[in-house]
Amino acid sequence: MQVFYATQFVLPLPAGHRFPMAKYQLLRDRLVQELPELRLMQAEAASDGELALAHAPGYVRSIADGSVAAEILREIGFPWSAGMAERARRSVGATIAACRIALQEGIAANIAGGTHHASAERGGGFCVFNDAAVASRLMQAESVRRQRALRVAVIDLDVHQGNGTARIFRKDPSVFTLSLHGRNNFPFRKEAGDLDVDLPDGCRDDEYLCALDGALQELEHRFSPDLVIYLAGADPHEGDRLGRLKLTWDGLEARDRRVFDWAWQRGVPLAFAMAGGYGRRIEDTVQAQVNTFTVASQYWRRWQNRSR
Structure with a gap:
């Protein structure tokens, strides 16, 4: 299974910053040690033209040259630097590459x-560019020879609502946005997507998985995707500083299996990204992500057996 990274492009953050930048390298190291069947590759940077498929060109330029407004930087939560701009492009490029390979493998x-x-036109919540939105639009542009437009489902299981994705695609029937998130968590003003399921503080495994099952059933009734982009946030875990939900390790693994199996059963390619994770112990965030990759690898092998 191919995995794309940009861990060598580290965003310089001030001491005490609450974003756990080290988690990406820690995850990469664990994957190399524990899942040798994965093929790790460095991501290319997304171009201005690719980013402009989902972002205003003026905003793209402002991130590139550092002229971005101070209030937008405050919303993003990162100081501007050339490294910040490069890392943001590489993060989008990694999801683009993952989507291309998922459509093949x-x-x-x-x-x-x-x-x-x-x-x-703006970032927020530690997000500069929206990788799922850019990748969705680019995969559609690259599939122009199909009889109909490529249909993409974004299954967002980060604990925070995917407000930016919902806003970008709110009038686009070719992309379905599903978000399962904490009702009382950031962003406090939600942006209506195609299917939003809000969960109470303290939500545990059974309640969460029941809600996910219902959401996947509704997705199937309303939309037939050609590609799934799965945001596998680690932050619903009970050990997360910002999550407010109470999923166990088993609950998170069951969540992942439901999504991968849903796509597998329907023959829909799936690209996934790690999204949020702010564990009180950074090792817990990384463990949740390793578990997601372990499940993904099992389903990748099923895809290879299917194609033989």
């Missing part, structure tokens, strides 16, 4: 990504 991944709070 069934499943592929981005070690980072899931930057779902970025909308067309």
Whole structure:
């Protein structure tokens, strides 16, 4: 299974910053040690033209040259630097590459990504560009020879609502946005997507999985995707600082299996990104992500057996 990374492009953050930048390298190291069947590849940077498929060109330029407004930087939560701009492009490029490979092999991944709070003209919530939105639009542009437009379902299981993704695609019937998230969590003003399921603080495994089952059933009734982009946030875990939900390790693994199996049973290729994770112990966030990759690898092997 191919996995794309940009871990060498580290965003310089001030001491004490609450974003756990180290998790990406820790995850990459664990994957190399524990899942040798994965093929890790460095991601290319998304171009201005690719980013402009989902973002206003002026916003793209402002991130590139550092002229982005101070209030937007405050919303993003990162100081501007050339490294910040490059890392944001590489994160989008990794999801683009994962989508291309998933359409060929069934499943592929981005070690980072899931930057779902970025909308067309601004970022927010540690998200500069929206990788799922750019990749969706680019995969559609690259499939122009199909009899109909490529249909993409974004299944967003980060604990925070995917407001930026919902806003970008709110009038686009070719992309279906499903978000399962904490009712009382960031963003506090939600953006209506195609299917939003909000969950109470303290939600545990059984309640969460029942809600997910219902959401996947409704997705199937309303939309037939050609590609799934899955945001596999680690932040619903009970050990997350920002999550407010109470999923166990088993609950998170069952969540992942439901999504991968849903796509597998329907023959829909799936690209996934790691999205959020803010564990009180960074090792817990990384473990949740390793578990997601372990499940993904099992389903990738099923895809290869199917194609033989």
